Amino acid sequence: MTAADLELDCRGMLCPRPVIELGRRYTEVPVGGIVAVLADDVAARTDIPAWCRMRGQEYLGEDGRGRYLVRRTS
Amino acid sequence: MRQGSGYLDAASSEPLHPAARETLLAALDRGYADPRRLHGAGRDARLLLDNARAVVAECLGVRPDEVTFTSSGTDAVHRGLLGLRHRSDAPVTRTAVEHSSVVHAVHWAEAPTTVVPVDRLGRVEPTAFTGTVGVVAVQAANHEVGTRQPVAAVADAAGGVPVFVDACAAMGREPLPEGWDVLAGSAHKWGGPAGVGVLLVRKGTLWTNPFPDDDRGDDRATGFENVPAALAAAAALRAVVEERDEVGARQRTLVDRIRQVAAEIPDVEVVGDPDDRLPHLVTFSCLYVDGEAIVTELDRRGYGVASGSACTASTLAPSHVLEAMGVLTHGNVRVSLTRDTAEADVEGFLAVLPEVVRDLRAQVGL
Numbered sequence: 001m002t003a004a005d006l007e008l009d010c011r012g013m014l015c016p017r018p019v020i021e022l023g024r025r026y027t028e029v030p031v032g033g034i035v036a037v038l039a040d041d042v043a044a045r046t047d048i049p050a051w052c053r054m055r056g057q058e059y060l061g062e063d064g065r066g067r068y069l070v071r072r073t074s
Numbered sequence: 075m076r077q078g079s080g081y082l083d084a085a086s087s088e089p090l091h092p093a094a095r096e097t098l099l100a101a102l103d104r105g106y107a108d109p110r111r112l113h114g115a116g117r118d119a120r121l122l123l124d125n126a127r128a129v130v131a132e133c134l135g136v137r138p139d140e141v142t143f144t145s146s147g148t149d150a151v152h153r154g155l156l157g158l159r160h161r162s163d164a165p166v167t168r169t170a171v172e173h174s175s176v177v178h179a180v181h182w183a184e185a186p187t188t189v190v191p192v193d194r195l196g197r198v199e200p201t202a203f204t205g206t207v208g209v210v211a212v213q214a215a216n217h218e219v220g221t222r223q224p225v226a227a228v229a230d231a232a233g234g235v236p237v238f239v240d241a242c243a244a245m246g247r248e249p250l251p252e253g254w255d256v257l258a259g260s261a262h263k264w265g266g267p268a269g270v271g272v273l274l275v276r277k278g279t280l281w282t283n284p285f286p287d288d289d290r291g292d293d294r295a296t297g298f299e300n301v302p303a304a305l306a307a308a309a310a311l312r313a314v315v316e317e318r319d320e321v322g323a324r325q326r327t328l329v330d331r332i333r334q335v336a337a338e339i340p341d342v343e344v345v346g347d348p349d350d351r352l353p354h355l356v357t358f359s360c361l362y363v364d365g366e367a368i369v370t371e372l373d374r375r376g377y378g379v380a381s382g383s384a385c386t387a388s389t390l391a392p393s394h395v396l397e398a399m400g401v402l403t404h405g406n407v408r409v410s411l412t413r414d415t416a417e418a419d420v421e422g423f424l425a426v427l428p429e430v431v432r433d434l435r436a437q438v439g440l
Contacts, residue, residue, distance in 0.1 A: 015383070015392065016404035020362050020438050043383075043392045043403045050402040054343055054361060 091265035147260025219346030229253030266307030363405030
């Protein structure tokens with residue numbers, strides 16, 4: 001499992017809460033750092049990559065069951 | 075303010091066209107009898123039904139004997155698509171963005187299924203259908219994002235395999251695409267009454283009823299036809315086809331304006347093809363916004379819109395269309411214009427939209 005600088009446990013949250021958590025807290029890691037979002041809401045698999053595209057961050061993929069990895073690029 | 079001016083959900087249902095209303099009221103008193111019967115009242119009903127069929131055929135550029143009225147657009151999709159499968163193991167190749175009526179029909183039939191992916195605009199690549207066996211299902215244009223599909227090119231690529239086209243979102247608003255063998259439409263989406271679907275089966279197409287037979291004369295029909303509603307649907311279709319150049323051009327201008335203003339709101343993505351699309355609808359997604367909340371807030375301000383976000387759908391899953399396109403599924407808003415939507419209605423909507431988005435984001439600290 002890829003190590004992350006910040007783990008956001010969003011299990012049990014419905015859309016758009018996991019993406020809101022990501023949007024509020026990703027700046028807690030330095031540029032180049034990795035945020036992991038643990039989410040079981042099905043919308044996360046579309047919305048987290050879409051958030052990365054819209055916000056200019058790098059989507060690294062899903063690591064295991066519902067753990068989405070994002071690299072802060074700016 | 076004009077009644078219904080804030081209603082921006084024509085893609086769910088267009089208000090009844092005045093031409094349909096007049097025809098419906100007149101036909102209610104005349105079209106009650108069973109069109110199969112040989113008495114005078116039955117012949118009268120048969121005349122009305124045949125008239126409706128002839129008008130629809132003329133408007134759509136098909137033969138009258140290719141037209142069947144069904145009980146809904148969904149019914150036309152189910153019958154039309156499944157009737158092209160002649161073996162219980164016949165496969166279906168469909169686009170990833172078909173309407174749920176297509177998805178459910180294929181699932182119900184337990185057909186081996188191939189799902190063809192779409193690009194970010196929601197469009198299939200025709201060559202993906204090369205070498206297809208069984209039946210192809212491809213929509214004329216998407217009901218959620220408006221993107222047209224290259225139906226004729228898909229049919230060419232599929233090479234002789236029967237092609238089913240769901241044209242429910244497009245029928246009346248645009249000429250039918252080329253390349254279909256069976257096609258479905260829905261009257262309440264063009265301003266006819268609800269409860270009337272149109273099933274077109276191209277002459278010479280091998281189509282067999284997938285459901286129990288009925289003895290209606292037309293083996294593609296089942297149940298007692300709603301004769302007055304079919305006639306009203308035909309009257310609305312004729313009016314809509316006559317008006318569509320003018321109405322469509324006006325709607326395109328208004329949709330372009332909505333696309334432009336929505337795209338200027340921070341973190342809002344307008345989705346679907348900007349040009350090769352239906353004239354009357356536009357979809358965008360707002361980051362960090364709850365779909366149900368934005369629909370509710372817009373409704374409070376007098377604007378009725380639809381959303382493909384999970385929280386607003388009847389299932390807990392987000393729109394499979396948005397998912398297939400890889401675009402944001404939350405905070406989704408579909409705006410679709412009626413034939414009467416005026417510039418002032420659109421400007422009123424656009425005046426409240428940015429503050430609604432801003433307020434909802436502020437509530438979650440963003």
